[in-house]
Every structure is written in C-alpha cells, then in structure tokens.
Amino acid sequence: MKLSALPSSLDAVVADLLVVCVIPREVQAKGSKTPEKKGRPVTIGDIDRRLGGEVLPALKRGEFVGEPGASFTIGWTRDSAIKSVLFYGAGAKGKTEMDRFSSYRALGSAIARSAQCLKATRVSVSSHHLDLVNEDNLIAFLEGLYLAGYRFDTYQTDKKSEPTVIEEVVILGAKRLPDRAVDRARAMTGGTALARDLINMPPNECTPPHIVKVAREVASAGKLKIQVYDKAQLKKMGANTLLAVSHGTSEPPFLVKMTYVPAKKSSKTKVVSIVGKGITFDSGGLCIKPDTGMESMKADMSGAAAVIGIMKAIAVLKPSVEVRAYIPTTENMINGHAMRPGDIVTSMSGKTVEILNTDAEGRLILADALTMASRDGCDICIDLATLTGACVVALGLSCAGLFTDDDKLAQGILAAAEKSGERYWRMPLITEYRELLKSKYADMKNIGIRWGGSITAALFLKEFVSDCSWAHLDIAGPADTDKDVEHLRPGGVGFGVRTMVRYILAQ
Ligand code: BES
Numbered sequence: 001m002k003l004s005a006l007p008s009s010l011d012a013v014v015a016d017l018l019v020v021c022v023i024p025r026e027v028q029a030k031g032s033k034t035p036e037k038k039g040r041p042v043t044i045g046d047i048d049r050r051l052g053g054e055v056l057p058a059l060k061r062g063e064f065v066g067e068p069g070a071s072f073t074i075g076w077t078r079d080s081a082i083k084s085v086l087f088y089g090a091g092a093k094g095k096t097e098m099d100r101f102s103s104y105r106a107l108g109s110a111i112a113r114s115a116q117c118l119k120a121t122r123v124s125v126s127s128h129h130l131d132l133v134n135e136d137n138l139i140a141f142l143e144g145l146y147l148a149g150y151r152f153d154t155y156q157t158d159k160k161s162e163p164t165v166i167e168e169v170v171i172l173g174a175k176r177l178p179d180r181a182v183d184r185a186r187a188m189t190g191g192t193a194l195a196r197d198l199i200n201m202p203p204n205e206c207t208p209p210h211i212v213k214v215a216r217e218v219a220s221a222g223k224l225k226i227q228v229y230d231k232a233q234l235k236k237m238g239a240n241t242l243l244a245v246s247h248g249t250s251e252p253p254f255l256v257k258m259t260y261v262p263a264k265k266s267s268k269t270k271v272v273s274i275v276g277k278g279i280t281f282d283s284g285g286l287c288i289k290p291d292t293g294m295e296s297m298k299a300d301m302s303g304a305a306a307v308i309g310i311m312k313a314i315a316v317l318k319p320s321v322e323v324r325a326y327i328p329t330t331e332n333m334i335n336g337h338a339m340r341p342g343d344i345v346t347s348m349s350g351k352t353v354e355i356l357n358t359d360a361e362g363r364l365i366l367a368d369a370l371t372m373a374s375r376d377g378c379d380i381c382i383d384l385a386t387l388t389g390a391c392v393v394a395l396g397l398s399c400a401g402l403f404t405d406d407d408k409l410a411q412g413i414l415a416a417a418e419k420s421g422e423r424y425w426r427m428p429l430i431t432e433y434r435e436l437l438k439s440k441y442a443d444m445k446n447i448g449i450r451w452g453g454s455i456t457a458a459l460f461l462k463e464f465v466s467d468c469s470w471a472h473l474d475i476a477g478p479a480d481t482d483k484d485v486e487h488l489r490p491g492g493v494g495f496g497v498r499t500m501v502r503y504i505l506a507q
C-alpha cells in the first residue's frame with residue numbers, strides 16, 4: 001500500500017473511493033457557500049456543489065445525519081475520475097484519549113471494508129475534520145486500514161475471487177505524513193498479521209515444530225539471535241514442568257529464545273523479556289475438556305504467536321532496549337505417557353510441583369520459561385498467556401487481565417494499551433491466596449480452588465520469577481473472536497502485539 005500526502009482540491013482527485021468526514025451541521029446545511037480553495041481539504045459541501053446539490057438531500061433521505069462512526073456511500077456518476085464517495089461521521093463516541101484513537105482506527109477500518117466491497121484499489125481521504133499529522137492518530141488510522149483488510153483463506157479452495165488489495169492511499173490536504181508513524185503502523189500491523197495467521201492455522205499444521213520454523217524465519221529476516229532448545233537439551237536443563245506437559249503427545253516440545261540487541265548497547269541498556277504460552281492444542285490432557293468448543297483450544301498458543309509477532313516488529317523498529325523472547329511450546333494431549341493427576345515433577349527452578357489438574361498446563365510450561373528468563377537476568381519480564389477460563393468469567397471476551405506488583409509497569413502497559421485500543425484491567429495479586437497452592441506432598445500444586453482461579457494461576461507463575469519487575473497478561477478472553485467489526489476479523493486477534501510494541505518503544 002503506497003501512502004502519500006497531497007495538498008490539493010477536488011479537481012485533482014483520481015480515485016475509486018473518496019472519503020470525506022462530516023459533522024451533523026454540515027449534513028443538515030442547505031448547501032455550501034464556502035468556495036473551494038486550492039489546498040483546503042475537500043468537504044461534503046464541495047461534493048454537493050459539484051453534483052448539482054443532489055448529495056445533501058440524498059443523505060437526508062438515507063437518514064444519515066453524520067453522527068460519529070456512521071457512514072454513507074454514494075456512487076459518483078458524473079465524473080469518471082472519482083467512482084464512489086464514502087461520507088463518514090467525524091469525531092469520537094466518548095471523551096477519553098482511547099475513544100479518540102479508537103475513532104481513527106474505526107475510520108481506517110471502515111475505509112478498508114468499504115474498499116473491499118467496492119473493489120476500490122485507489123483511495124483518497126480528505127483530511128477535513130482529521131488531524132493525521134498527530135502521530136498517534138495517524139498510527140491508529142493506519143492500524144484500522146491494515147487490520148480490517150486482513151484475510152485468512154489459505155484453506156479455502158473455492159475462492160470466488162481474489163480479495164481487493166488497496167494499492168494507494170492519498171491523504172488530501174496534508175503537507176506530509178510523519179514517516180516514523182507510518183513505519184510503526186506497518187510494523188505493528190505486520191506483527192499482528194503474523195500472530196493472526198499462526199492462531200488461525202489448524203492445530204494439525206501449527207504444531208510446535210511449525211512455531212519453531214516461523215520463529216526461525218522471523219529471526220533470520222530480522223537479524224535476531226535465536227536459540228532453540230529441544231527435548232534432549234530441555235532434559236539436561238531440568239525443564240521438567242514443560243516436559244511433563246509434552247509427555248502425552250508425539251509432537252516434540254521446544255523452548256525458543258529470540259534476542260534483539262540494540263546497536264548502541266551499554267551496561268545501562270534496559271532488558272525487557274517477553275514470554276508467550278505456546279500450547280498448540282489444549283485437549284486438557286487426562287482431565288479432558290468437554291467436546292463443545294474444544295476446537296477453540298488451537299488458539300492456546302496466542303501468547304506465543306503474539307511474542308513472535310512482537311519480535312518481528314521489534315526487529316524493524318529497533319528500540320533502544322534489549323528485547324528477549326521466550327517461547328515454550330508443546331501440545332497438551334493424551335497417550336500412554338501422558339502426565340497424571342498426582343504426578344510430582346521438579347521444575348527447572350528446583351521447586352517441586354504436584355500436578356492435580358492436567359488442564360492447568362499453561363502455568364507448567366511458563367514456569368520453566370520464567371525461570372530461564374529470570375536466570376538470564378532482565379529488568380522487566382512480561383508474559384502473555386491464554387491462561388484461565390476464570391479470567392474470561394471475570395472480564396469477558398474483550399478484556400485481558402493484568403497482574404503485577406509494580407505500579408509503574410502497570411501504568412506503562414495501560415498507557416500503551418490506551419493508544420492501541422486494547423482493553424486490560426488490573427487484577428489483584430492477593431498474597432493470602434498463595435496458601436491455596438499448598439500441596440500435601442510437594443512444594444506446591446498446580447491448581448487452587450475454583451474461586452479466584454485467574455489470581456491463583458498468576459500467583460503460581462510468580463513463584464518462578466525472580467529479580468525483575470514482572471507482569472502477567474491473561475489474554476484467554478480477547479485472544480480470538482467471533483466478531484467481524486472495525487479492525488477485528490473472526491479468528492485470531494493478535495492481541496497484545498500492538499500494546500507490547502508500543503510499551504517497548506516507550507522504554
Ligand atoms: N487454555 C486454558 C484456558 C482458556 C480457557 C483459554 C478458555 C481460553 C479460553 C487453560 O489451559 C485451562 O484449561 N485452564 C483451566 C485451569 C483450571 C483447570 C485450574 C481453566 O481455566 O479451566
């Protein structure tokens with residue numbers, strides 16, 4: 001997609017789709033008296049005048065009043081240089097900064113969706129009512145444009161037609177677009193698309209070896225260091241909680257470590273570690289899940305997918321901090337070697353864990369990865385995991401749980417999330433619940449009680465983190481979606497990628 005700015009008027013527009021933002025007052029007007037001036041962005045009044053005063057009455061008949069987020073499309077017949085016009089209600093639906101960014105993202109999404117319907121490849125957007133010189137606004141707008149245009153049809157053999165790809169977007173009435181914002185939007189949506197692809201792939205193809213293959217591709221394209229620990233090495237390292245989960249499957253387990261080192265590294269350079277749960281399919285193991293909905297457990301590697309997507313973006317955007325990614329990956333299946341309720345294993349940290357529920361496997365594979373990240377030494381460690389159904393019960397399908405003891409880290413993540421439009425809600429790490437993890441036989445068990453299940457899961461992870469500020473993001477709710485609105489498409493969301501990249505860039 002070619003992006004450019006053009007300080008020009010309606011006469012110069014050549015586009016399949018022209019987008020013009022409006023406010024109610026302009027729609028209700030009888031017509032526009034302000035003459036077109038070179039350089040002034042195109043308004044609805046200009047278009048009404050050009051089409052002989054027929055546009056405003058048509059909009060009124062269509063009951064379009066121009067409220068924020070509403071849209072109305074007309075076919076343009078008098079002028080072959082412009083094929084259709086999309087009028088879009090300017091302004092945010094609420095008063096917060098997040099609402100403002102979301103409105104830009106929604107506009108970008110509406111344009112992508114409308115271009116798809118109209119098969120428009122050349123799009124011009126009037127900057128009337130828009131402030132696209134503001135970097136965060138522009139990034140949000142471009143996020144919508146790229147993310148809503150996402151398709152996953154690899155496994156559909158009867159594709160009716162090739163999807164339309166927008167070739168160029170011209171911002172009318174802008175002098176120039178900030179390059180840095182364009183680069184950031186491209187990298188973040190590119191990383192998100194990679195995560196979505198991985199989540200959407202079927203679990204018979206997106207296996208642990210496939211995760212490794214994609215991580216290697218990202219590392220070699222982005223010149224990142226990569227180490228892949230296989231079963232034999234994991235045994236030597238004593239990664240027994242990760243290995244315990246892998247016993248029940250014939251797929252080999254792995255722990256992938258990827259490293260981005262900034263060009264100007266000193267002893268003061270901050271190190272941020274990110275850890276992603278990579279269960280490529282969670283059957284529940286012997287504590288097997290019910291059949292309804294089990295297919296959704298192919299998304300149980302969404303944390304790992306996000307981490308790979310983040311590294312892809314980081315490799316391009318080159319922040320000033322060092323970033324290390326840890327991806328433990330295996331299936332949670334059942335065979336004659338599967339872990340049993342009652343098994344006790346010694347984790348890499350040396351702590352023994354009594355496995356009382358084989359479906360609480362995410363925390364087992366994360367335990368060893370968090371131990372490794374802590375031992376490698378870092379300032380900040382953030383894990384992303386589709387960890388508990390309890391978190392979905394607490395916060396619903398659109399919101400992730402944020403667990404941390406560090407207020408500054410919480411605020412940093414929430415500030416980044418405000419710009420990305422992802423919802424996170426801070427959850428409490430209630431220390432008195434730690435005793436719910438006490439085991440009769442081992443140092444701890446892998447489950448607490450039903451109540452507060454997302455908190456006991458977070459407290460379990462905390463046992464394996466040392467000497468850094470740590471945050472746990474439980475993304476079980478928002479990792480995938482059935483929605484097909486704004487920038488979301490049904491399937492994997494790539495949740496966490498854009499927030500984490502923003503967070504890392506702000507360090
Ligand atoms: N992968 C699931 C959590 C999950 C649930 C993700 C719903 C996405 C949507 C996790 O491994 C799991 O099964 N957790 C159990 C833990 C319980 C056994 C303590 C759960 O939440 O029921």
Ligand code: ZN
Nearest residue numbers: 282359360361
């Ligand atoms: Zn599970």
Ligand code: ZN
Nearest residue numbers: 279282300362
């Ligand atoms: Zn799981």
